[in-house]
Amino acid sequence: MLKLKAGFIALVFVLGISNFAQAQFRFGGSLVASLPIGSLADFTTIGLGLQAEGLYDLNDNMSVGLSAGYTYLVEKNEFDGITYSIVPITAYFNYHLKDTQSGLYFSGGLGAYTVTASFDSFGFASISSTEIGLNLGAGVLLGKLNLTGKLHLIEDATYFGIGLGLLFGGE
Numbered sequence: 001m002l003k004l005k006a007g008f009i010a011l012v013f014v015l016g017i018s019n020f021a022q023a024q025f026r027f028g029g030s031l032v033a034s035l036p037i038g039s040l041a042d043f044t045t046i047g048l049g050l051q052a053e054g055l056y057d058l059n060d061n062m063s064v065g066l067s068a069g070y071t072y073l074v075e076k077n078e079f080d081g082i083t084y085s086i087v088p089i090t091a092y093f094n095y096h097l098k099d100t101q102s103g104l105y106f107s108g109g110l111g112a113y114t115v116t117a118s119f120d121s122f123g124f125a126s127i128s129s130t131e132i133g134l135n136l137g138a139g140v141l142l143g144k145l146n147l148t149g150k151l152h153l154i155e156d157a158t159y160f161g162i163g164l165g166l167l168f169g170g171e
Helices: 002-024 038-042
Strands: 025-036 044-057 062-075 082-096 103-119 125-142 145-153 159-169
Touching: 025 038, 025 062, 025 145, 038 044, 044 082, 044 159, 082 125, 103 145, 125 159
Parallel strands: none
Antiparallel strands: 025 044, 025 159, 044 062, 062 082, 082 103, 103 125, 125 145, 145 159
């Protein structure tokens, strides 16, 4: 009988921790449109990409997250035979005005951005550079829907990204 009680208490404890952890973790993905700024705008017009992310709620108003994505940038001159892409891997902090599950939030982060230019003229070649960059932005959570806007400040490839995505988990 003692083993049965101990097993029941252990089960309740594990389920309680599991529910608590699920309330704090969220994950999801976004479709992202990117508008190049500065020297990147000399070669490209718009970018389209995907992003995956995971969030951890620190408390009712703060969360931290990791994201990774891929953005294909449309070149300005189709005859160059050059394609551009950006792979951002970032860590960020969100401050939510209401709570971490809904409403307006502000975001700031740091990450590694790999920018690649690929050439198809006279055979295939590519050049890539990985740089550290910052991102600053804001977003709105409406249930599971996440709408974001972020300025990504990178030395040679600054751009503004607008994302529309879904987040799962949490409360």
